[in-house]
Amino acid sequence: MNGEIAKxxxxxxxxxxxxxxxxxxxxxxxxxxxxxxxFEVWSCQTNRRNPRTYQVVHLPKGWRCTCPDFEKHGEKFPCKHILYVQALGEV
Incomplete structure (x- = not known):
């Protein structure tokens, strides 16, 4: 498994x-x-004083998230918010 995905x-x-x-x-x-x-995913991992809500969606072209990590690295590997939604098993 890719080290970044595992992380x-x-x-x-x-x-x-x-x-x-x-x-x-x-x-x-x-x-x-x-x-x-x-899927609206609430997250306070990065900044506890300023939690954020990100939108995660699975489109025919693949997964998308509105978080900065996905914007920066989304073409290479999924962000933790996408992995979280996938783990829920609702997709």
Missing amino acids: RLLKAARGAETGDIRLRDRFTVRHNGQPVTI
Whole structure:
């Protein structure tokens, strides 16, 4: 397994265990005529004083997240928020 993916998977698991990453909400929208579920993931792992909510979605072209880590590295490997949603098994 890629070391970066393993590192993010560990962060996702640790965050889920401590409650620092949680599923805040999920809702379905239409994208190109198809229903798509958007997962809102609340996270305070990076900054406890300023928690953030990120949107995670699985589109036909792949997973997307609104977090800075995905914006920077998303083409290479998934962020912890995507891994968290995948681990929930709701997709």
